[in-house]
Amino acid sequence: MHIISVGAPPGQAAEWRLVVRNFRDNPPMTPDEAAHPTPDQDAPSDVTAFTNRLRKNLAHWRKWARRRGITCFRIYGRDVPQFPFAIDWFETVSPRAETHLHVQEIDTGWKRSDADYTAWLIAVCDSICEVCGVPPEQLHLKRRERQRGTSQYEKLDDEEAGVFVVEEAGLRFEVNFDAYLDTGLFLDHRPMRAMVAESIAARAKRGAGTRFLNLFAYTGSFTVHAARAGSDESTTVDLSNTYQAWTARNLALNGMNARRHRLVSADALAWLDTAVAARERYEVIVLDPPSFSNSKKMTGVLDVQRDHVRLVSQCHALLADGGELFFSTNLRSFRIDEQLVAQCALREITHQSVPEDFRRPTGAGPHRAWKTEQRG
Numbered sequence: 001m002h003i004i005s006v007g008a009p010p011g012q013a014a015e016w017r018l019v020v021r022n023f024r025d026n027p028p029m030t031p032d033e034a035a036h037p038t039p040d041q042d043a044p045s046d047v048t049a050f051t052n053r054l055r056k057n058l059a060h061w062r063k064w065a066r067r068r069g070i071t072c073f074r075i076y077g078r079d080v081p082q083f084p085f086a087i088d089w090f091e092t093v094s095p096r097a098e099t100h101l102h103v104q105e106i107d108t109g110w111k112r113s114d115a116d117y118t119a120w121l122i123a124v125c126d127s128i129c130e131v132c133g134v135p136p137e138q139l140h141l142k143r144r145e146r147q148r149g150t151s152q153y154e155k156l157d158d159e160e161a162g163v164f165v166v167e168e169a170g171l172r173f174e175v176n177f178d179a180y181l182d183t184g185l186f187l188d189h190r191p192m193r194a195m196v197a198e199s200i201a202a203r204a205k206r207g208a209g210t211r212f213l214n215l216f217a218y219t220g221s222f223t224v225h226a227a228r229a230g231s232d233e234s235t236t237v238d239l240s241n242t243y244q245a246w247t248a249r250n251l252a253l254n255g256m257n258a259r260r261h262r263l264v265s266a267d268a269l270a271w272l273d274t275a276v277a278a279r280e281r282y283e284v285i286v287l288d289p290p291s292f293s294n295s296k297k298m299t300g301v302l303d304v305q306r307d308h309v310r311l312v313s314q315c316h317a318l319l320a321d322g323g324e325l326f327f328s329t330n331l332r333s334f335r336i337d338e339q340l341v342a343q344c345a346l347r348e349i350t351h352q353s354v355p356e357d358f359r360r361p362t363g364a365g366p367h368r369a370w371k372t373e374q375r376g
């Protein structure tokens with residue numbers, strides 16, 4: 001992993017940081033995407049089509065977001081195939097109120113000379129800043145590369161990484177635009193966080209149990225929503241101490257009582273075995289595993305395609321009567337086991353769980369999701 005600076009006029013500090021790293025989970029191109037032509041090699045810096053589309057998108061999504069009180073949202077998702085980027089707009093509330101853009105280049109495997117590529121990338125970044133009215137230091141560019149063998153959740157070597165706070169549904173979340181590949185808040189799960197909160201709130205209202213389990217929790221955003229909705233007891237499992245510490249900060253940021261929310265740094269597969277044997281019970285469970293994980297902290301490898309039957313079945317066994325399980329995966333090629341669907345009465349909820357700002361007429365969505373209810 002290394003960071004390359006591009007875009008600097010000779011003798012001046014670079015304006016963009018192009019973060020290059022191996023990325024385990026980069027989804028393969030769909031046949032539809034592969035069919036798109038490579039960009040015009042004779043005009044590598046002509047970004048007019050991109051600029052026009054971004055301007056149109058920005059007007060639409062800002063209005064859409066404002067009406068819904070949303071301050072972090074996707075403004076561009078490879079809407080022009082020749083410009084393979086995902087651009088997310090984040091309005092921070094702390095330490096300063098400003099707009100940051102998280103720009104991810106989608107790897108296409110296109111072959112270009114370094115000079116053409118750099119000229120093109122600079123033109124794209126200039127266009128983004130100009131259209132969005134955001135200064136270059138608030139544009140954070142990440143480049144995803146195809147798998148070359150390392151795990152996808154490693155920290156990037158960036159000492160100057162800045163921590164910001166953003167808001168979602170009146171809750172506060174810490175984000176970091178530079179230190180990691182992802183920011184700390186997956187925006188495509190915004191509706192699912194709302195669904196989980198609704199489920200907990202409805203249970204709390206009728207005096208039912210509200211025990212919440214968050215598996216592969218990352219920075220605990222589901223846990224924070226569940227806690228605010230009335231879960232007085234939750235368990236949050238993630239292998240990473242770094243992310244568990246981040247979850248603790250997110251809970252604290254929202255004034256949640258840390259004693260009621262158990263943070264477990266463990267391999268979720270091993271933890272599930274123990275929890276099932278101990279007959280633990282939860283009213284609401286979120287299961288959102290990575291597509292693949294080969295961390296040194298776990299024995300073996302997690303492969304969601306291979307392991308989802310075991311994971312979903314075990315979670316199903318942990319549900320209290322009337323409990324709900326939300327299962328999500330971002331593996332593009334994922335095929336759910338049909339026997340599992342029947343056994344656990346899984347219902348696909350992807351059309352509700354993928355937010356409008358992430359829907360595109362072509363190409364796969366950011367995730368697929370299923371829900372099941374335990375009828376005791």
Ligand SMILES: C[S@@+](CC[C@H](N)C(=O)[O-])C[C@H]1O[C@@H](n2cnc3c(N)ncnc32)[C@H](O)[C@@H]1O
Pocket residue numbers: 153185186189215216217218219220221222237238239240243266267268269288289290293295298302
């Ligand atoms: C896709 S992210 C989960 C996103 C999260 N549910 C959200 O919406 O914010 C995957 C997480 O799984 C964690 N992880 C990877 N392998 C694990 C394992 N074997 N056991 C527990 N956590 C694991 C990673 O540390 C990472 O935080």
